[in-house]
Amino acid sequence: MLLEVGSNIMKFYEYLLRRTDGRVKDYPLMQSPVQMTLILLGYLFFVLYAGPRLMANRKPFQLTSAMIIYNFSMVVLNAFIVYEFMMSGWATTYTWRCDICDYSDSPEALRMVRVAWLFYFSKFIELMDTVFFVLRKKHSQITFLHIFHHSFMPWTWWWGVTLAPAGGMGSFHAMVNAAVHVIMYFYYGLSAAGPRFQKFLWWKKYMTAIQLIQFVLVSVHVSQYYFMKKCDYQVPLFIHLIWIYGTFFFVLFSNFWIQAYVRGKRLPKPVSHQNGVKAECPVAANSKHLENGTLAHGNGSTQNGKVKEV
Template identity: 55%
Template structure:
């Protein structure tokens, strides 16, 4: 709740006055507290009404075009979905599966992964046609809040991307149903939980402009990632078609470099009146953080050789004068396998989408 209120304040164009108002309110509470418990209770009783007023003031800044779209009236509906998702994948699901055999979801996952590929291709096309290949400069591209068909098309594409974040929650649900609960890590669940919230604000207040470049780029990466997952789910006979997997980490490093550079240019622009710049800073920070995580992964995976093939690892160990070879185990039958950091369960692992998922062979 505190984070939401803070973001509301930062997104307000007159946030300096609002911060002053909140500060004076806090001082008032302290003053009242010194005067006695009765006046303190009275002041606290007025707090909900003040929050409601702030919330109403904040919603006046929202994009009216998206108000009646599914899930966009308020953040309550998506909050309930996210809570249900977290509860199922961390508590209810593992409890229900405890004494059951894992579900065989091979065919389901093939269809699911190829569906994500198709959906991602469609969103790439819509992003290009509504701006990125049709008028955007890749510089200071502002949000068009008009009812122009092209502007509305861009806003709707942003909503589609937002909605796709709920579909991708199935990644985790499949883990639970297949009893791969070791892959349901904190970072994985946090990523799938926070993305809908981040994009709700984006669609609600800034559906378009330069803040959507990373979404289009991420859709391109998803086409490759979910294609890999789909082919993996089809079985060992299709592994020969996955020769390009060794390039995936490089592709994702390039992705985050491009996102960071594109958003970073906003800092040096002297005249770019983007209405809600805080959203650009969030995107930039997100890209920078995962760029660092990817570089760390690259270092441990390839420079230190922790995820090299066994032959290469053995050769590297002998070159270092170490007669003992510690090879990394490869977990089997874990399509859409997701791990983090430098876990020793993954050989030739690579990261997925926004930098959260590592892939098992």
């Protein structure tokens, strides 16, 4: 039985390597799913076990300068990602409807491949969000949804870059997510800079509104697929996953909006003022920010929304 299971796993692995888009095989972390899976397992080990034990008898690190540099660097990176997505099709040749993946070696297709990989790689950089929480001993912010978003997003995007790196309608959510992260990381960069910048952060309430708009845009755009007479997008599974992801986080953020701004249950100590790193996901149980994104962003989001982030 075990031999049969092992044989099937190896067959699938070999099939996956054959299906891997040749244009991304030489990019870092794209040779197989093993590398990125080990990184994410290491992230989970540090966040859930090693990090808390390391900090148990230590004072929280301040890390103010590091967080300022990190947040504003992420602003620049995400702005560049948005620009590249636009110039690779969304502002040039795409119809914003049934746009399929371009598997050619045209300059525009190769540019889309590069930015798709860069977006994927940025999700590993965003793991620093949680590392800052650990080192600053803000353990209450390291919730299940925060960890889920930060680990699940890069893991799923490996498959996206492997099978469909050349954009199409499946890349719209990435462009929107990166745009939201520009705003979010800018906000948290100012927050990390200290009390003298608090007067410029009056628009905190609208961060949640921006996240909600993100999920609406993504869900509406991808929902077109279900109403078209014909759409030859090559990997429809990604369409279904994007719709589920967008809807799931829209519900979470809607609940947070109601709890915080309709019923008046404001957060006693916002994550942004504690850490200076983004909090993309709301949790109804305690009305606290999780993350971007997504998510994350938001980013997350869960971001990241990012709740990542969505």
